[in-house]
Amino acid sequence: MPRWLLALAAGALVFYTDDYVIAGVLPEISGDLSVSEGAAGQLVTAFSVTVAVAAPLAAVATARLRRRPVLAAGAAVFTAANVLAAVAVSFELLLLLRVVAALAAATATPALFSLAAQLAPPERIGRYVAVVAFGVTGAIALGVPAGTWIGGAYGWRATFLTMAGAGALTCLAFATQLPRHTEQVPALSLRSQLAILARRAVSLGLAANVALMFGSMMLLTYLAPFTAGLASADPGARGMLFAVSGVAGMVGIWAGGLATDKWGADRTLAAGVGAFVLSMAALALLWAVRPVPVAVLVPLVAVWGGAAFWNSPAVQARLHLLAGPVSAQALALNTSGTYLGVAVGGAVGGLVLEAGGPGSLPWVAGAAGLAALALFLLASAGTTAVLLPRDAEEASQ
Secondary structure (H helix, E strand, C coil), X not given: CCHXXXXXXXXXXXXXXXXXXXXXXXXXXXXHHCCCHHHHHHHHHHHHHHHHHHHHHHHHHCCCCCHHHHHHHHHHHHHHHHHHHHCCCCHHHHHHHHHHHHHHHHHHHHHHHHHHHHHCCHHHHHHHHXXXXXXXXXXXXXXXXXXHHHHHHHCHHHHHHHHHHHHHHHHHHXXXXXXXXXXXXXXXXXXXXXXXHCCHHHHHHHHHHHHHHHHHHHHHHCHHHHHHHHHCCCHHHHHHHXXXXXXXXXHHHHHHHHHHHHHCHHHHHHHHHXXXXXXXXXXXXXXXXXXXXXXXXXXXXXXXXXXXXXHHHHHHHHHHHHHHHHHHHHHHHHHHHHHHHHHHHHHHHHHHHHHHCHHHHHHHHHHHHHHHHHHHHHHHCCCCCCCCHHHXXXXXX
16 A cells, blocks of 8 residues: 555544544633633534535635645644644634634645545555545544543643644655655636536536435434434443444445445445435334344444445545546535535434434435435436546537
8 A cells, every 4th residue: 555545544534533623622621711612612613614615615726736735735734723722822712723724624635535536546546545535434433532532631732732743744744755746737727627517427426425424424413312212222332333333434435445446436326325225214114113122223333334434435436537637626525515414414413303303313314315326326327438628628618
């Protein structure tokens, strides 16, 4: 496995960890900076919203720049923002610095996936993208818990210092491990970029990812009340189910990457989304015969978690191949769509929980999965070629 690929995966781990790493120390931040815990929670919201809005704008703004300096500069600004956050004396300053760190992450994150796909051998695009995606699941499974433990043991400021140290190492890895000779400056105009991004194959694929993330993350967000009602799961059992989902997700990412290389993105997505919908149907039917033993939920949660993350390499590889010279911009929009799907899932899931109770959640999640599958099928219908720069210029005229 090339060292540059490991550097990209490490970057994904660091940038995605920084989004939620302070969630476990919000009470300490609240007490030290004299704000409510609700207000402190907006530090996470501000980071997520900034990334969602800024990622596609940054991708367009940096389209003519070489990837290595863009990534290294993003990591350097990210590091500086976290160093300053560690010594912030007011909540307002800390909030501003979280926005700065998010802008740096938004500039760098989409380039991680596009560069991995660009540099990968054609027969290994799915696997190489899966390696970078491991950084995302690693942030959930390892990075966030580690940051929470550090903050609990040494104070919340130590969490930011840890992220700054990780950012500095990432910057060094980008500067020394990413190859020079493969960097190319795109020559497309803004009009040409938008022409490719507006194509049905790309735009409907982006919409499908929003629907898929909405369904996948909605039930995950409210897994605690759902499993408590379905299986009388106590906190220990719920923690075990979250762990099963995380481990299955990591296995699913790698398996999805292999499947993408072997079957192609469209078949891989059909299998993954289909498995997700079936797992939601099974959970919905179990609600009718509740309570059920927690052990019954373990395989279903494993299938659900594995299927949810299985789709990630296929989504990324598909967009890279179809968007061609504007791969980074398409993947930036996909990043925004992922954050949007998670946010909508949390909001809609709360309404569903209040209106219909926990048993309604898998039905709504399954319906979102079916909508995503329909959108993917529409996006792939009749689409086999990738526009080249010359074709894009002609299409925009």
